[in-house]
Amino acid sequence: xxxxxxxxAAHDASTEGQAGAGALVTTGREDLRQAVxxxxxxxxxxxxxxxxxxIFTQQELLDRWAHFFRDPGGTLNASGFAVRQAYGALFRxxxxxxxAISETVVAATPLIFAGLSVAVGFxxxxxxxxxxxxxxxxxxxxxxxxxxxxxxxxxxxLALIVLAGFVGGSLWGAVPGILKAKTGAHEVITTIMLNFVxxxxxxxxxxxxxxxxxxxxxxxAKPVLAFFPRIFGSNYRVHAGFIVALAVAAGxxxxxxxxxxxFEFRAVGANPSAARAAGMNPTRxxxxxxxxxxxxxxxxxxxxxxxxxxxxxxxxxxxxxxDAIALALLGRARPAGVVAAAxxxxxxxxxxxxxxxxxxxxxxxxxxxxxxxxxxxxxxALVRAIYRIRARRVAGPExxxxxxxx
Numbered sequence: 502x503x504x505x506x507x508x509x510a511a512h513d514a515s516t517e518g519q520a521g522a523g524a525l526v527t528t529g530r531e532d533l534r535q536a537v538x539x540x541x542x543x544x545x546x547x548x549x550x551x552x553x554x555x556i557f558t559q560q561e562l563l564d565r566w567a568h569f570f571r572d573p574g575g576t577l578n579a580s581g582f583a584v585r586q587a588y589g590a591l592f593r594x595x596x597x598x599x600x601a602i603s604e605t606v607v608a609a610t611p612l613i614f615a616g617l618s619v620a621v622g623f624x625x626x627x628x629x630x631x632x633x634x635x636x637x638x639x640x641x642x643x644x645x646x647x648x649x650x651x652x653x654x655x656x657x658x659l660a661l662i663v664l665a666g667f668v669g670g671s672l673w674g675a676v677p678g679i680l681k682a683k684t685g686a687h688e689v690i691t692t693i694m695l696n697f698v699x700x701x702x703x704x705x706x707x708x709x710x711x712x713x714x715x716x717x718x719x720x721x722a723k724p725v726l727a728f729f730p731r732i733f734g735s736n737y738r739v740h741a742g743f744i745v746a747l748a749v750a751a752g753x754x755x756x757x758x759x760x761x762x763x764f765e766f767r768a769v770g771a772n773p774s775a776a777r778a779a780g781m782n783p784t785r786x787x788x789x790x791x792x793x794x795x796x797x798x799x800x801x802x803x804x805x806x807x808x809x810x811x812x813x814x815x816x817x818x819x820x821x822x823x824d825a826i827a828l829a830l831l832g833r834a835r836p837a838g839v840v841a842a843a844x845x846x847x848x849x850x851x852x853x854x855x856x857x858x859x860x861x862x863x864x865x866x867x868x869x870x871x872x873x874x875x876x877x878x879x880x881x882a883l884v885r886a887i888y889r890i891r892a893r894r895v896a897g898p899e900x901x902x903x904x905x906x907x
Contacts, residue, residue: 540831540838543877543884544845551870552584555862559583587860591867594855595848601855603737607809609847611636613746614801615821616828616839617753618674618794622688623834624757625790626770631677631692632798633822634699635670639799641703642669643806644712644813647725658727659807663745666803667796673699674795678788688791696822704815712813722813729808742804747840749800754836766790798822827875846871 556562562583565576595605615632622629643666650658677691706712707720714723729740757763765786768776773783801821806813824846831845832838853867877884884890 538890539881539884540833540842540878542888542890543831543881544874546877546884546887547870547873548588550873551866552588554866554869555584555587556580558862558866583860587856587862587866590856590859591849591852593852595852597855599733600737601851603733603739604851605844605848606739606743607847608850609843610740610743610746610808611801611805611821612824612828612843612846613750613840614797614804615825616832616843617750617836618670618798618801619825619829620832620834620836620839621753621757621766621797622790622794623829624770625766625786626773627681627787627790627794628689629674629677629692629791629794630689630826631674631695631795631822632801632825633818633820634692634696635673635795635798636802636818636822637696637699637703638673638802639666639670639796640802640806640813640817641706642666642799643803644722644725647727647806647811648723651726653727655727659729662725662727662807663800663803666799666801666806668799670799670802671792671796674798675788675792678791681791682784682787700815703813703817707813707815720815724811725806727807728811729804738809740808742808745800745804749797750836750840753797757836762789798825824871827871827878830878831874 557566562576562580565572565579569576594601596602615636618632618635619629643662646665647658647662650661653661673695677686677688677695680686680691681688704720707722712722714721729742729745731737731740732743733739755763757766765776765781768779768781769783769786769790776786777783802818805817810817828839828842828846831842832840849867849871853864856862856867857864
Protein backbone atom coordinates (compact mmCIF):
# COMPACT_ATOMS: atom_id res chain seq x y z
CA UNK A 502 0.00 0.00 0.00
CA UNK A 503 1.07 3.61 -0.52
CA UNK A 504 2.19 5.63 2.40
CA UNK A 505 -0.08 8.52 1.39
CA UNK A 506 -3.53 8.66 2.91
CA UNK A 507 -6.44 8.50 0.45
CA UNK A 508 -7.88 11.80 1.63
CA UNK A 509 -4.60 13.59 1.23
CA ALA A 510 -4.06 12.03 -2.19
CA ALA A 511 -7.51 13.14 -3.32
CA HIS A 512 -6.89 16.65 -2.02
CA ASP A 513 -3.53 16.81 -3.77
CA ALA A 514 -5.04 15.59 -7.05
CA SER A 515 -7.81 18.15 -6.80
CA THR A 516 -5.31 20.90 -6.11
CA GLU A 517 -3.13 19.82 -9.03
CA GLY A 518 -6.17 19.68 -11.31
CA GLN A 519 -7.17 23.22 -10.37
CA ALA A 520 -3.61 24.41 -10.83
CA GLY A 521 -3.46 22.63 -14.18
CA ALA A 522 -6.70 24.25 -15.31
CA GLY A 523 -5.36 27.65 -14.29
CA ALA A 524 -2.13 26.93 -16.13
CA LEU A 525 -4.10 26.01 -19.24
CA VAL A 526 -6.01 29.30 -19.10
CA THR A 527 -2.83 31.26 -18.54
CA THR A 528 -1.07 29.42 -21.35
CA GLY A 529 -3.95 30.07 -23.73
CA ARG A 530 -3.92 33.77 -22.92
CA GLU A 531 -0.15 33.86 -23.21
CA ASP A 532 -0.29 32.13 -26.60
CA LEU A 533 -2.84 34.66 -27.85
CA ARG A 534 -0.80 37.57 -26.52
CA GLN A 535 2.39 36.35 -28.16
CA ALA A 536 0.61 35.43 -31.39
CA VAL A 537 -0.33 39.11 -31.70
CA UNK A 538 2.58 40.76 -29.90
CA UNK A 539 5.51 39.12 -31.68
CA UNK A 540 4.32 39.99 -35.24
CA UNK A 541 3.51 43.56 -34.16
CA UNK A 542 6.94 43.99 -32.61
CA UNK A 543 8.54 42.41 -35.68
CA UNK A 544 6.81 44.97 -37.90
CA UNK A 545 7.81 47.81 -35.55
CA UNK A 546 11.41 46.58 -35.63
CA UNK A 547 11.33 46.49 -39.41
CA UNK A 548 10.09 50.09 -39.48
CA UNK A 549 12.88 51.09 -37.10
CA UNK A 550 15.56 49.55 -39.30
CA UNK A 551 13.81 51.05 -42.32
CA UNK A 552 14.09 54.47 -40.67
CA UNK A 553 17.85 54.01 -40.45
CA UNK A 554 17.94 53.10 -44.14
CA UNK A 555 15.96 56.22 -44.99
CA ILE A 556 18.43 58.34 -43.04
CA PHE A 557 21.63 56.80 -44.32
CA THR A 558 20.63 56.57 -47.98
CA GLN A 559 20.28 60.35 -48.35
CA GLN A 560 23.53 62.16 -49.10
CA GLU A 561 22.56 65.33 -47.26
CA LEU A 562 21.87 63.42 -44.06
CA LEU A 563 25.03 61.36 -44.49
CA ASP A 564 27.04 64.59 -44.66
CA ARG A 565 25.36 65.81 -41.50
CA TRP A 566 26.11 62.58 -39.65
CA ALA A 567 29.73 62.71 -40.82
CA HIS A 568 30.03 65.94 -38.84
CA PHE A 569 27.55 65.03 -36.13
CA PHE A 570 29.26 66.81 -33.25
CA ARG A 571 29.26 70.15 -35.04
CA ASP A 572 25.47 70.32 -34.80
CA PRO A 573 24.03 67.24 -33.07
CA GLY A 574 20.61 68.81 -32.52
CA GLY A 575 20.27 69.87 -36.14
CA THR A 576 21.37 66.44 -37.37
CA LEU A 577 18.84 64.62 -35.20
CA ASN A 578 16.06 67.04 -36.19
CA ALA A 579 16.82 66.68 -39.90
CA SER A 580 16.91 62.90 -39.62
CA GLY A 581 13.66 62.81 -37.68
CA PHE A 582 12.01 65.09 -40.23
CA ALA A 583 13.10 62.84 -43.11
CA VAL A 584 11.71 59.75 -41.40
CA ARG A 585 8.43 61.48 -40.46
CA GLN A 586 8.02 62.80 -43.98
CA ALA A 587 8.67 59.38 -45.53
CA TYR A 588 6.43 57.39 -43.20
CA GLY A 589 3.79 60.13 -43.26
CA ALA A 590 3.63 59.89 -47.05
CA LEU A 591 3.54 56.09 -46.76
CA PHE A 592 0.58 56.31 -44.38
CA ARG A 593 -1.28 58.87 -46.51
CA UNK A 594 -0.78 56.79 -49.64
CA UNK A 595 -2.17 53.73 -47.86
CA UNK A 596 -4.94 55.07 -45.62
CA UNK A 597 -5.05 58.84 -45.97
CA UNK A 598 -8.13 59.07 -48.20
CA UNK A 599 -10.94 56.91 -49.56
CA UNK A 600 -8.99 56.55 -52.80
CA ALA A 601 -5.87 55.47 -50.88
CA ILE A 602 -7.85 52.89 -48.90
CA SER A 603 -9.28 51.62 -52.19
CA GLU A 604 -5.77 51.12 -53.58
CA THR A 605 -4.73 49.29 -50.40
CA VAL A 606 -7.66 46.91 -50.72
CA VAL A 607 -6.97 46.34 -54.42
CA ALA A 608 -3.34 45.50 -53.67
CA ALA A 609 -4.35 43.22 -50.79
CA THR A 610 -6.88 41.14 -52.74
CA PRO A 611 -4.49 38.83 -54.64
CA LEU A 612 -2.25 38.71 -51.56
CA ILE A 613 -5.10 37.17 -49.55
CA PHE A 614 -5.47 34.30 -52.01
CA ALA A 615 -1.71 33.77 -52.25
CA GLY A 616 -1.23 33.92 -48.48
CA LEU A 617 -3.99 31.39 -47.93
CA SER A 618 -2.26 29.09 -50.40
CA VAL A 619 0.93 29.00 -48.34
CA ALA A 620 -0.97 28.93 -45.01
CA VAL A 621 -2.93 25.81 -45.98
CA GLY A 622 0.33 24.05 -46.75
CA PHE A 623 1.81 25.15 -43.42
CA UNK A 624 -1.15 23.75 -41.51
CA UNK A 625 -0.50 20.37 -43.13
CA UNK A 626 3.25 20.48 -42.49
CA UNK A 627 4.10 21.38 -46.10
CA UNK A 628 6.16 24.34 -47.30
CA UNK A 629 4.61 25.54 -50.55
CA UNK A 630 7.08 27.92 -52.20
CA UNK A 631 5.41 27.42 -55.56
CA UNK A 632 2.62 29.98 -55.23
CA UNK A 633 4.37 32.18 -57.78
CA UNK A 634 4.17 29.49 -60.45
CA UNK A 635 0.68 28.46 -59.39
CA UNK A 636 -0.51 32.06 -59.78
CA UNK A 637 1.01 32.12 -63.26
CA UNK A 638 -0.58 28.86 -64.39
CA UNK A 639 -3.91 29.86 -62.89
CA UNK A 640 -3.68 33.10 -64.84
CA UNK A 641 -2.84 31.23 -68.05
CA UNK A 642 -5.94 29.04 -67.70
CA UNK A 643 -8.11 32.01 -66.71
CA UNK A 644 -6.79 34.01 -69.66
CA UNK A 645 -7.76 31.31 -72.15
CA UNK A 646 -11.30 31.16 -70.79
CA UNK A 647 -11.42 34.92 -70.47
CA UNK A 648 -10.71 35.81 -74.10
CA UNK A 649 -11.96 32.72 -75.93
CA UNK A 650 -15.53 32.43 -74.61
CA UNK A 651 -17.00 35.69 -75.82
CA UNK A 652 -20.77 35.99 -76.01
CA UNK A 653 -21.52 34.41 -72.62
CA UNK A 654 -23.49 36.35 -70.02
CA UNK A 655 -21.11 38.46 -67.96
CA UNK A 656 -21.65 36.81 -64.54
CA UNK A 657 -21.36 33.31 -66.03
CA UNK A 658 -18.23 34.24 -67.97
CA LEU A 659 -16.69 35.76 -64.82
CA ALA A 660 -17.48 32.63 -62.81
CA LEU A 661 -15.81 30.47 -65.47
CA ILE A 662 -12.71 32.69 -65.44
CA VAL A 663 -12.42 32.31 -61.67
CA LEU A 664 -13.05 28.56 -61.88
CA ALA A 665 -10.43 28.18 -64.61
CA GLY A 666 -7.90 30.02 -62.46
CA PHE A 667 -8.59 27.68 -59.56
CA VAL A 668 -8.33 24.57 -61.74
CA GLY A 669 -5.13 25.73 -63.46
CA GLY A 670 -3.42 26.50 -60.17
CA SER A 671 -4.75 23.33 -58.58
CA LEU A 672 -3.37 21.09 -61.33
CA TRP A 673 0.01 22.81 -61.07
CA GLY A 674 0.00 22.49 -57.28
CA ALA A 675 -0.91 18.80 -57.46
CA VAL A 676 2.32 18.01 -59.34
CA PRO A 677 4.68 18.57 -56.37
CA GLY A 678 2.05 16.94 -54.15
CA ILE A 679 2.15 13.75 -56.21
CA LEU A 680 5.94 13.83 -56.34
CA LYS A 681 6.07 14.24 -52.57
CA ALA A 682 3.54 11.48 -51.91
CA LYS A 683 4.85 8.94 -54.41
CA THR A 684 8.60 9.52 -54.48
CA GLY A 685 9.39 11.52 -51.35
CA ALA A 686 10.68 14.48 -53.38
CA HIS A 687 10.73 17.48 -51.08
CA GLU A 688 8.05 20.04 -51.88
CA VAL A 689 10.42 22.97 -51.31
CA ILE A 690 12.69 21.86 -54.14
CA THR A 691 9.96 20.84 -56.57
CA THR A 692 7.83 23.94 -56.04
CA ILE A 693 10.82 26.24 -56.50
CA MET A 694 11.75 24.57 -59.77
CA LEU A 695 8.17 24.55 -61.01
CA ASN A 696 8.08 28.34 -60.57
CA PHE A 697 10.64 28.62 -63.35
CA VAL A 698 8.85 26.05 -65.47
CA UNK A 699 5.57 27.96 -65.13
CA UNK A 700 7.17 31.29 -66.01
CA UNK A 701 8.73 29.89 -69.15
CA UNK A 702 5.58 28.00 -70.19
CA UNK A 703 3.64 31.25 -69.89
CA UNK A 704 6.29 33.06 -71.93
CA UNK A 705 6.05 30.38 -74.61
CA UNK A 706 2.25 30.61 -74.62
CA UNK A 707 2.47 34.38 -75.11
CA UNK A 708 4.62 33.84 -78.19
CA UNK A 709 1.85 31.91 -79.96
CA UNK A 710 -0.78 33.39 -82.25
CA UNK A 711 -3.53 31.85 -80.11
CA UNK A 712 -2.74 34.16 -77.19
CA UNK A 713 -1.48 37.29 -78.95
CA UNK A 714 -3.89 39.96 -80.18
CA UNK A 715 -4.07 40.40 -83.93
CA UNK A 716 -1.31 42.66 -85.16
CA UNK A 717 0.79 42.40 -81.96
CA UNK A 718 4.21 40.77 -81.83
CA UNK A 719 5.13 41.56 -78.22
CA UNK A 720 4.43 38.91 -75.54
CA UNK A 721 0.98 39.85 -74.36
CA ALA A 722 -2.30 37.94 -74.35
CA LYS A 723 -5.70 39.04 -75.58
CA PRO A 724 -7.62 40.82 -72.81
CA VAL A 725 -10.29 38.95 -70.88
CA LEU A 726 -13.89 39.95 -71.57
CA ALA A 727 -15.50 39.79 -68.13
CA PHE A 728 -14.59 41.69 -64.98
CA PHE A 729 -15.47 42.00 -61.32
CA PRO A 730 -17.80 44.95 -60.75
CA ARG A 731 -16.42 47.85 -58.75
CA ILE A 732 -18.00 48.10 -55.33
CA PHE A 733 -18.17 51.88 -54.93
CA GLY A 734 -18.52 52.97 -58.53
CA SER A 735 -16.00 54.08 -61.11
CA ASN A 736 -14.23 56.57 -58.83
CA TYR A 737 -12.57 53.80 -56.81
CA ARG A 738 -10.83 50.67 -58.07
CA VAL A 739 -11.86 48.37 -55.21
CA HIS A 740 -13.85 45.53 -56.74
CA ALA A 741 -16.00 42.54 -55.80
CA GLY A 742 -12.96 40.27 -55.95
CA PHE A 743 -12.12 41.51 -52.45
CA ILE A 744 -15.44 40.18 -51.17
CA VAL A 745 -14.69 36.87 -52.88
CA ALA A 746 -11.28 36.80 -51.17
CA LEU A 747 -12.86 37.37 -47.75
CA ALA A 748 -15.42 34.64 -48.45
CA VAL A 749 -12.69 32.23 -49.50
CA ALA A 750 -10.71 33.04 -46.34
CA ALA A 751 -13.80 32.31 -44.24
CA GLY A 752 -14.30 29.07 -46.16
CA UNK A 753 -10.71 27.99 -45.59
CA UNK A 754 -11.02 28.76 -41.87
CA UNK A 755 -14.19 26.65 -41.72
CA UNK A 756 -12.52 23.84 -43.65
CA UNK A 757 -9.45 23.76 -41.42
CA UNK A 758 -11.17 24.16 -38.06
CA UNK A 759 -14.67 22.72 -38.40
CA UNK A 760 -14.46 19.75 -40.74
CA UNK A 761 -12.98 16.27 -40.60
CA UNK A 762 -10.99 17.05 -43.75
CA UNK A 763 -9.37 19.99 -42.00
CA PHE A 764 -8.67 17.87 -38.96
CA GLU A 765 -6.99 15.34 -41.23
CA PHE A 766 -4.86 18.11 -42.76
CA ARG A 767 -3.74 19.23 -39.32
CA ALA A 768 -3.21 15.71 -38.02
CA VAL A 769 -1.03 14.73 -40.96
CA GLY A 770 0.92 17.96 -40.56
CA ALA A 771 1.48 17.35 -36.86
CA ASN A 772 2.44 13.67 -37.07
CA PRO A 773 2.03 11.66 -40.30
CA SER A 774 2.85 8.36 -38.59
CA ALA A 775 0.22 8.85 -35.90
CA ALA A 776 -2.29 9.95 -38.54
CA ARG A 777 -1.63 6.79 -40.56
CA ALA A 778 -2.05 4.66 -37.42
CA ALA A 779 -5.40 6.38 -36.83
CA GLY A 780 -6.63 5.26 -40.25
CA MET A 781 -5.88 8.41 -42.23
CA ASN A 782 -4.15 8.42 -45.61
CA PRO A 783 -1.19 10.85 -45.51
CA THR A 784 -0.33 10.16 -49.16
CA ARG A 785 -3.75 11.28 -50.36
CA UNK A 786 -3.77 14.19 -47.92
CA UNK A 787 -0.49 15.58 -49.25
CA UNK A 788 -1.81 15.58 -52.81
CA UNK A 789 -5.13 17.15 -51.79
CA UNK A 790 -3.43 19.85 -49.72
CA UNK A 791 -1.03 20.83 -52.48
CA UNK A 792 -3.84 20.84 -55.05
CA UNK A 793 -5.94 23.08 -52.79
CA UNK A 794 -2.97 25.35 -52.14
CA UNK A 795 -2.33 25.63 -55.88
CA UNK A 796 -6.00 26.37 -56.54
CA UNK A 797 -6.01 29.19 -54.00
CA UNK A 798 -2.92 30.69 -55.63
CA UNK A 799 -4.57 30.29 -59.03
CA UNK A 800 -7.48 32.39 -57.76
CA UNK A 801 -5.02 35.24 -57.23
CA UNK A 802 -4.06 35.12 -60.90
CA UNK A 803 -7.67 34.89 -62.10
CA UNK A 804 -8.73 37.77 -59.84
CA UNK A 805 -5.98 40.01 -61.16
CA UNK A 806 -7.01 39.31 -64.75
CA UNK A 807 -10.66 40.00 -64.00
CA UNK A 808 -9.97 43.27 -62.20
CA UNK A 809 -6.86 45.38 -62.68
CA UNK A 810 -4.61 43.64 -65.26
CA UNK A 811 -6.85 42.26 -68.03
CA UNK A 812 -4.04 40.85 -70.19
CA UNK A 813 -1.51 38.19 -69.27
CA UNK A 814 2.07 39.45 -69.64
CA UNK A 815 5.54 38.20 -68.63
CA UNK A 816 6.10 38.61 -64.89
CA UNK A 817 2.35 38.78 -64.36
CA UNK A 818 2.47 37.49 -60.77
CA UNK A 819 4.50 40.51 -59.59
CA UNK A 820 6.12 38.60 -56.73
CA UNK A 821 2.83 37.85 -54.97
CA UNK A 822 3.80 34.21 -54.58
CA UNK A 823 6.91 35.10 -52.61
CA ASP A 824 5.12 37.72 -50.52
CA ALA A 825 2.68 34.94 -49.67
CA ILE A 826 5.31 33.19 -47.57
CA ALA A 827 5.69 36.29 -45.41
CA LEU A 828 1.92 36.66 -45.16
CA ALA A 829 1.46 33.10 -43.93
CA LEU A 830 4.24 33.54 -41.37
CA LEU A 831 2.98 36.93 -40.23
CA GLY A 832 -0.58 35.61 -40.00
CA ARG A 833 0.54 32.52 -38.06
CA ALA A 834 -0.97 30.34 -40.81
CA ARG A 835 -4.48 31.37 -39.71
CA PRO A 836 -6.87 32.67 -42.40
CA ALA A 837 -7.86 35.71 -40.32
CA GLY A 838 -4.20 36.47 -39.70
CA VAL A 839 -3.43 36.10 -43.40
CA VAL A 840 -6.17 38.61 -44.28
CA ALA A 841 -4.79 41.10 -41.76
CA ALA A 842 -1.23 40.58 -43.04
CA ALA A 843 -2.38 40.97 -46.65
CA UNK A 844 -4.03 44.28 -45.80
CA UNK A 845 -0.78 45.39 -44.16
CA UNK A 846 1.31 44.45 -47.19
CA UNK A 847 -1.32 45.96 -49.47
CA UNK A 848 -0.98 49.20 -47.51
CA UNK A 849 2.80 49.09 -47.93
CA UNK A 850 2.47 48.53 -51.68
CA UNK A 851 -0.09 51.31 -52.09
CA UNK A 852 1.69 53.76 -49.80
CA UNK A 853 5.11 53.24 -51.33
CA UNK A 854 4.09 55.06 -54.50
CA UNK A 855 3.07 58.15 -52.52
CA UNK A 856 6.26 57.97 -50.49
CA UNK A 857 8.38 57.91 -53.62
CA UNK A 858 6.44 60.75 -55.24
CA UNK A 859 6.65 63.05 -52.19
CA UNK A 860 10.11 62.31 -50.82
CA UNK A 861 11.98 60.84 -53.83
CA UNK A 862 12.94 57.91 -51.61
CA UNK A 863 13.29 54.77 -53.75
CA UNK A 864 10.26 52.51 -53.68
CA UNK A 865 12.65 49.63 -52.95
CA UNK A 866 12.85 50.84 -49.35
CA UNK A 867 9.37 49.38 -48.84
CA UNK A 868 10.58 46.09 -50.32
CA UNK A 869 13.41 46.15 -47.80
CA UNK A 870 10.92 46.77 -44.99
CA UNK A 871 8.88 43.78 -46.16
CA UNK A 872 12.05 41.67 -46.23
CA UNK A 873 12.89 42.81 -42.71
CA UNK A 874 9.40 41.85 -41.54
CA UNK A 875 10.03 38.38 -42.96
CA UNK A 876 13.43 38.20 -41.26
CA UNK A 877 12.08 39.21 -37.86
CA UNK A 878 9.05 36.93 -38.14
CA UNK A 879 11.27 34.04 -39.18
CA UNK A 880 13.44 34.66 -36.10
CA UNK A 881 10.93 35.11 -33.25
CA ALA A 882 13.65 34.28 -30.73
CA LEU A 883 15.47 37.44 -31.85
CA VAL A 884 12.33 39.55 -31.35
CA ARG A 885 11.77 38.04 -27.91
CA ALA A 886 15.39 38.68 -26.98
CA ILE A 887 15.26 42.31 -28.12
CA TYR A 888 12.06 43.06 -26.21
CA ARG A 889 12.69 40.60 -23.35
CA ILE A 890 9.59 38.49 -23.97
CA ARG A 891 9.47 35.12 -22.27
CA ALA A 892 9.82 32.28 -24.76
CA ARG A 893 7.31 29.44 -25.00
CA ARG A 894 7.51 26.01 -26.52
CA VAL A 895 6.43 25.93 -30.17
CA ALA A 896 4.37 22.96 -31.32
CA GLY A 897 1.62 21.93 -33.70
CA PRO A 898 0.94 24.02 -36.79
CA GLU A 899 3.36 26.74 -35.70
CA UNK A 900 6.31 24.46 -36.42
CA UNK A 901 6.12 25.71 -39.98
CA UNK A 902 9.27 24.25 -41.44
CA UNK A 903 9.13 20.84 -39.81
CA UNK A 904 8.96 19.38 -43.34
CA UNK A 905 12.72 19.87 -43.71
CA UNK A 906 13.12 16.78 -41.57
CA UNK A 907 11.39 14.75 -44.27
